[in-house]
Amino acid sequence: MGAIIFWFVFANIGMWYFFIDRNAARKRRLWPIVVILVNGSFIGIVLGLGLRGTGLALMIPAILLISAAQIYKVRFCDNCGATVGLLTRGILPPASCNKCATDLN
Numbered sequence: 001m002g003a004i005i006f007w008f009v010f011a012n013i014g015m016w017y018f019f020i021d022r023n024a025a026r027k028r029r030l031w032p033i034v035v036i037l038v039n040g041s042f043i044g045i046v047l048g049l050g051l052r053g054t055g056l057a058l059m060i061p062a063i064l065l066i067s068a069a070q071i072y073k074v075r076f077c078d079n080c081g082a083t084v085g086l087l088t089r090g091i092l093p094p095a096s097c098n099k100c101a102t103d104l105n
């Protein structure tokens with residue numbers, strides 16, 4: 001149970017940081033690390049809870065896919081520093097910043 005609370009708090013602090021920080025270059029470097037840490041520790045928790053067999057075999061590829069999509073679709077605006085695409089649906093990265101409309105491609 002403690003691991004789940006820790007994971008939840010860490011994931012939320014991570015999310016919060018990416019909305020507060022305005023340094024796009026730093027966020028771009030940290031983003032894949034945070035995604036891998038959060039999703040990797042989630043797999044650890046699921047293993048710790050005793051999930052095995054088919055459930056685990058389905059969950060690991062799903063988490064890897066979600067991680068790849070999160071790393072691929074989230075963009076950081078060089079103009080205003082906004083994190084774009086984190087809370088949007090779909091897997092395509094946004095074409096422009098939703099705060100200042102700068103082209104992100």
Ligand SMILES: [Zn+2]
Pocket residue numbers: 077078079080081082097098099100101102
């Ligand atoms: Zn922007």
